[in-house]
Amino acid sequence: MGNFFEDFFMGQEIVHPLPRTISEGDVSLYIAFTGSRFALHSSDIVAKELGYEKRPIDDILMFHLTFGKSVQDISLNAIANLGYAEIRFPTSVYVGDTVSMSSTVIGLKENSNGKSGVVYVHSIGKNQRDEEVLNFKRWVMVHKRDTQTLSKISEIPSFKEATPILEKINIPKIDEVNTDATGGKFFFEDYEVGERLNHPEGITIDNSDHTLATKLYQNNAKVHFNDHMMKSSPMGQRLMYGGIIISIARAISFNGLQNAQWVYAINSGAHCNPTYAGDTIYAYTEILEKLEHSREDIGLLRLRTIAVKNQASSEIEQPKDEEGKYLKNVVLDLDYTVIIPKKKTGK
Amino acid sequence: MGNFFEDFFMGQEIVHPLPRTISEGDVSLYIAFTGSRFALHSSDIVAKELGYEKRPIDDILMFHLTFGKSVQDISLNAIANLGYAEIRFPTSVYVGDTVSMSSTVIGLKENSNGKSGVVYVHSIGKNQRDEEVLNFKRWVMVHKRDTQTLSKISEIPSFKEATPILEKINIPKIDEVNTDATGGKFFFEDYEVGERLNHPEGITIDNSDHTLATKLYQNNAKVHFNDHMMKSSPMGQRLMYGGIIISIARAISFNGLQNAQWVYAINSGAHCNPTYAGDTIYAYTEILEKLEHSREDIGLLRLRTIAVKNQASSEIEQPKDEEGKYLKNVVLDLDYTVIIPKKKTGK
């Protein structure tokens, strides 16, 4: 039934149950849910041209399948999923791999009202060879069991503003990118800091789409599935899992970022407003930073993708109003870093 | 267009067409439809720890894929699917296996009005090596072609109240259950006859969910797919395939029965009330019986799972009212037997 604030302690290690074997079915369903077209993940030919034996799993799909495991222990009864930071995807995952996850409690802060507290965890996902495939921190607000006794615990960890870029990047050396296959002509050198890409597509999400996806990820947070319960909540209906919006925004960003086929890191993200069945998601992307790496074949782009509901992304100038509050149609503010080959690799 | 009562005769053998190869796509879709989290079926690591080479197919998914084959010959135009009994799952099925089915007519009873009759069949599903993977009996009421001539046939077979437990149970010997992986700490010894588990989750089913599932099973009973036809029926809309509810109830029962990963038998079941798109399914389970087996590593639990629509299962005390009639929100009364390891296997 989910853990309370008192069930956590500093340094606690939690092995999340339910290791998950990833299958071809998951990959196809992910394409069906998102319409994603990044060639590396849907074409063995492109994957081989890029130095892989076969197509790896989309990083965001892997995130959902792995992350879903931690919901039961960490956030099943969360009052709020407050944030995440320093998300990294250290190693590619393939069909047939089995991912599992564990977390360490790295921070605890009791709220002054005595009713709840914030739990900070560092979660690590591994494959069946014990290699790290996912690494991130997140914090959630949970209820206290005993609202009378105050522990006054307040150990708050600090987070890096952006996920550090490691010396070693685990993707094959890229000799040549076949732009006839990837569908895009732009490489690292073609982007400028401050540039904005208005992705033209909009995708409408229905109830079956998002509930099938969230069930596939075995993410059992009730708010996403149980319409009967949600009807008597202030929302009045099922809330879409935030990961759905990340996936759709990433899929839409294909248009303009076709060769940025690797998500290196997610630095931070805000689910600014809720999304419900019937909403149409649009997105635009700003280039925040261009990062050189010791590898000569690739560079990294730090991006900010803003997802908007029921309004073309080109109509949104800034995601926040003058008081710094997110506009009511803005549903995602995602700061992340992608890997993109350099121009000389283009064919 | 489906068979009439006169098309059946005692001892008749019917080979149902359309053997079905089971794929990774079927497995992923089943998880997406139900949110099922039984580790044996979604993790090769857990399957190997339990003595398997790889994860077997969920027994209920296999049931749907195999059962679907008999609809065309037996129940396409059934007036009512009256019941089933003695369902057994003798051998595990894996991705790549091909299942097929045949039936023998074991009973025929003409109704006194001369308009219809009841057909009883014994159906057997086999894999590509001719090994039995499914074995059950069921009975359906079908129309007569000729309502004027009376045959007065009345050969009614008898059914066992519960599927017999065989001496040989075809699952690997279980040495150790990794409860960090399966997500549950409870074993055979931890359950008591009469105990009741209120599973907390509720899952809402939409039209695409249930029609995609039923089409995947190639179950072509019209009432599930054809909204145009159903709009002029007393139901006014598509009726959900009863198997959907069995699957959802089984998936929800994970919470409390995490280590009961094998369905040994279904003893009987009643689809007490119809379910439609938009309904939210809840469930609770009673422990009816604890059955020892000559194998020392496992025991069997006979369970009764009651599924309820649009009402938390904890709010239902008894599924029937004082007159023995099912409450209007009760949608499934399932009597089945699961295999669960004994305590000494726990880690």
Added chain:
Amino acid sequence: MGNFFEDFFMGQEIVHPLPRTISEGDVSLYIAFTGSRFALHSSDIVAKELGYEKRPIDDILMFHLTFGKSVQDISLNAIANLGYAEIRFPTSVYVGDTVSMSSTVIGLKENSNGKSGVVYVHSIGKNQRDEEVLNFKRWVMVHKRDTQTLSKISEIPSFKEATPILEKINIPKIDEVNTDATGGKFFFEDYEVGERLNHPEGITIDNSDHTLATKLYQNNAKVHFNDHMMKSSPMGQRLMYGGIIISIARAISFNGLQNAQWVYAINSGAHCNPTYAGDTIYAYTEILEKLEHSREDIGLLRLRTIAVKNQASSEIEQPKDEEGKYLKNVVLDLDYTVIIPKKKTGK
């Protein structure tokens, strides 16, 4: 953002990006979308009995996965998809194969109003061994960029009324068809020219069904996904991808054509009226022609399948009214050719 009329020139060769590896997930999803029951595509046992190593991909699924690639370059901003012709499926495709596509411009006709023009292309799909798997022609009306300057170009190619039947047909020699497995007793000799089959089934399509399918095919034509945009169009809602209707009609035609498991060609097709979520699709088929082939084990049937929405197909006598206009419920008029074994192969 899609090409304009001026972006095309005679003889132009266009390599469509995004080669697509076909997976078991795609196959299962296709069955879930359509309920298709042709045994060759869902059973390895039947495939082996018919001389295959394993089950090949349904021809129409392969068409959608391959065709989807050309949308971005050819028809993303099409005013209208005017027609297609001479569609052939030269070689079977299997799970694990990667399909890609290229097109040659074979015709250009500027419209007299100067605002638009028609582009004719010849498109060829290949597998990873460079073998042709799909070959077709189609024409679309696209906007001109410059509506002031007239090119007066008018090079219109001619199309054959029916896709020619080649001497070599790339399917294994058929020794025996196990009708207990395929579910149908009828062979080439059993059909008569002029005969009409009223397929009894009707399948209702919901929004998630058709959008999941179209996204799976990575067909990114906006009209199918973006409800927000479509609400301000005359249609007022998302338009279903025409390929969905072809697939449903083909799946429904199983009933009566169980042994016609190969689509040899599509000669022409008209999407007579739009279909939207909630519509129920019915279909009937006329036998237009019986074609002998030098191979003695098979013959070909040229068929006309008419799909109808929200009305039983048996209620439609002719798809067009007296003035030659399609009735408002008729949604597809498909002229295609299937391969069917001859009677002596039946068992």
